[in-house]
Each structure stands twice: as structure tokens, then as C-alpha cells.
Amino acid sequence: MARPRSADYDGKRGAILRHSAAMFAQNGYDRTSMAEVAAACGVSKALLYHYYVSKETLLFDILRAHLQDLIDGVTAVDATLAPRAHLRALVGALLESYRDADDEHKIQINELGKLPAVRRKELIEMERRLVAVFADAIGAVIPEIGRDKILLKPVTMSLFGMLNWHYMWFRERGAISREDYADLVTTLLIEGAQALKTGRKSAAGTSARAG
Numbered sequence: 001m002a003r004p005r006s007a008d009y010d011g012k013r014g015a016i017l018r019h020s021a022a023m024f025a026q027n028g029y030d031r032t033s034m035a036e037v038a039a040a041c042g043v044s045k046a047l048l049y050h051y052y053v054s055k056e057t058l059l060f061d062i063l064r065a066h067l068q069d070l071i072d073g074v075t076a077v078d079a080t081l082a083p084r085a086h087l088r089a090l091v092g093a094l095l096e097s098y099r100d101a102d103d104e105h106k107i108q109i110n111e112l113g114k115l116p117a118v119r120r121k122e123l124i125e126m127e128r129r130l131v132a133v134f135a136d137a138i139g140a141v142i143p144e145i146g147r148d149k150i151l152l153k154p155v156t157m158s159l160f161g162m163l164n165w166h167y168m169w170f171r172e173r174g175a176i177s178r179e180d181y182a183d184l185v186t187t188l189l190i191e192g193a194q195a196l197k198t199g200r201k202s203a204a205g206t207s208a209r210a211g
Contacts, residue, residue, distance in 0.1 A: 091185050
């Protein structure tokens with residue numbers, strides 16, 4: 001018969017995930033032992049194994065929980081907003097989901113490849129779901145880009161480039177706020193993509209005249 005869960009099981013599990021993420025982000029997944037994780041969590045190694053049977057399972061759960069938080073954050077945005085306002089709200093929601101999640105985000109970038117293929121595939125599918133939300137929103141703002149199978153992916157991934165690496169320089173009490181940065185990113189993405197669209201049309205027109 002399975003051992004019943006204690007009333008504070010989920011709270012303890014969440015604390016283990018947070019402490020483990022900090023350890024993996026600081027020292028690297030490969031260089032962190034389960035004994036060190038247990039010490040950082042203030043629990044015995046035996047208790048840690050009660051929650052997580054392996055370090056691999058622990059890494060997977062950290063990343064799955066983090067990606068689910070990101071997905072939940074953007075899917076909660078009001079989809080009835082006007083296209084530009086919707087994209088701006090998505091950018092703001094993602095940046096808000098990144099708040100206090102630098103460790104998990106760093107692990108997502110650096111350590112996902114350490115997982116076996118089956119588990120890695122599940123997390124990559126979650127990443128793709130997140131990317132698709134933004135690709136659809138970009139296509140709604142700039143339909144020409146949305147219809148361009150060559151441009152939509154690099155434009156969307158350029159947006160993620162601006163968002164995914166902001167933790168390297170952004171400071172909560174710095175010269176620019178999280179809201180300001182969301183405005184900046186949205187403007188750069190939209191205006192830049194529109195210029196790119198215009199440039200492609202101009203280039204096509206030049207080629208036609210030359211022909």
C-alpha cells in the first residue's frame with residue numbers, strides 16, 4: 001500500500017525545487033550532488049529521495065514546473081485585446097513570469113540537454129507551445145509576416161532572444177522598469193518587423209524592374 005502524502009507535501013516539494021534550482025544554476029547540474037541538494041534544502045538525503053528518486057527527475061520537474069508557469073502566464077492574457085495590445089500583454093506576462101525565476105531560466109537554457117530524449121522531448125514540446133502563442137500574436141499584428149513561412153520563425157525567435165537574455169543585465173531597481181522594457185521590446189519587434197516587410201517588398205520590386 002502506498003504511503004500517504006503529508007499535508008505539507010506540496011509545500012516541501014516546492015521548496016526542494018527552489019533550492020535545487022539555485023544549486024544547479026550556481027554550480028551546474030553535473031557538479032551538484034543529491035547530498036548537496038539535501039543540505040541546501042535543510043533535509044536529510046533520505047527525505048530528499050522520498051520526494052525525488054533521482055537527480056534527473058529533480059531536474060525534469062524543475063524545468064517542467066517552470067515552463068508550465070510560463071505557459072499559464074501567457075495563456076491567461078485576454079485574447080480579445082486588439083492585436084498590438086495583445087502582443088504587448090503577452091510580452092509583459094512573460095517578463096512577469098520570469099520575475100524571481102532567474103535560476104530556473106538559466107537551467108532551462110544550460111541544462112535541458114542533460115535529460116534523456118523522452119523527457120527532453122516533453123519539455124521541448126512545452127517550449128514550442130509557448131513559441132506558438134507569440135508567433136500567432138505576431139502574425140495578427142503583422143499579417144504579412146504571419147503568412148511568410150521564412151520570416152515568421154526568425155522574427156519570433158528574435159523576440160525570445162530579447163526576452164530570454166534580459167536576466168543577464170536587468171535589475172529590478174535599475175533605470176528601466178519591467179513594464180518599460182515590455183514596451184521597448186514590443187516596439188522594437190513590431191517596428192522592426194514592419195521595416196523588414198517593407199524592405200522585402202522594395203527588394204522584390206527592384207528585382208521585378210530589373211527583370
